[in-house]
Amino acid sequence: MVETLPSNATFLHPAFFILAGIPGLAGAQAWLMLMFGPMYLLALLGNGILLTVVRIDSTLHQPMFLLLATLAATDLGLATSIAPGLLAVLCLGPRPIPYATCLVQMFFVHALTAMESGVLLAMACDRAVAVGRPLHYPVIVTKARVGYAALALVLKIVAVIVPFPLLVARFEHFCAKTIRHAYCAHMAVVELVVGNTRANNLYGLALSLAVSGVDIVGIAGSYGLITRAVLRLPTREARAKAFGTCTSHICVILAFYVPGLFSFLTHRFGRHTVPKPVHVLLSNIYLLLPPALNPLIYGVRTKQIRERLLQMFTLRKSEF
Secondary structure, eight states: OOOOOOTTOOEESOSEEEEOOSTTOGGGHHHHHHHHHHHHHHHHHHHHHHHHHHHHOGGGOSHHHHHHHHHHHHHHHHHHHHHHHHHHHHHHSSEEEEHHHHHHHHHHHHHHHHHHHHHHHHHHHHHHHHHHOTTTHHHHSOHHHHHHHHHHHHHHHHHHHTHHHHHHHTOOEESOSEESSSSOOHHHHHTTBOSOOHHHHHHHHHHHIIIIIHHHHHHHHHHHHHHHHHHTSSSHHHHHHHHHTTHHHHHHHHHHHHHHHHHHHHHHHOTTTSOHHHHHHHHHHHHHHHHHHHHHHHHHHOHHHHHHHHHHHHHHHHHO
């Protein structure tokens, strides 16, 4: 049950919050389980298999596939950071979450979302070099540089995301214990704060624009360079082949940014027009759909991975 309290009731630094799940959709819990359960299972199996394939096949130890493995690891973490709690709420109803655990979840959800955006930008830059300067690609894009880029991305994300839980931890009073969400999203917790939350709102908006906004601009610029390089190729077959190397990445970008931008815009500008259950549902789909789809997209569209998977399953089948 979601608590009903007088408007002037406050709590001094609660020991725990209560995750309400998706408010207003209590009658659709079974259907939501049938949607989110398979999504999480696909994310676990698909990304786990993808990481295994890249790890055991030495021919895939190349920058492009190392970036793909980084994306798969990020997807695993992102899905696992919210799906178990979401499924528990859908099965058992509103569930308590310790205050410290809530802040930790807040950090990882936002950090891994930013990490995914940064990896997609790195993959776009990788494709831009591969298509635009194929002869120089092995020299420009090396495994060492991919490792340094990943390390720099992690350090940057830790630096910019740590303020999220710290900005919430500075508050001592809350107007309620129930978070009207399925996980500890920053703004969902801030809604419960008693006090001036202007800094939280401004930092959240600035960070969204600075991280996702810059990444989107970088991805658009990379594909602008790719398009210019492809259009200069002499034959239609060469152009089709060059674009074909980017189709998987384009599909992954669309799967991540389209629901993400819709969720962001409805939260910032559609509070009075988009019902709260719709917004919460969209935010959960946004975090679980890309991890479920990404390994399927790359498994189907990437020739080397597809062939390696077929070899693995054929070998297993012959053993029996």
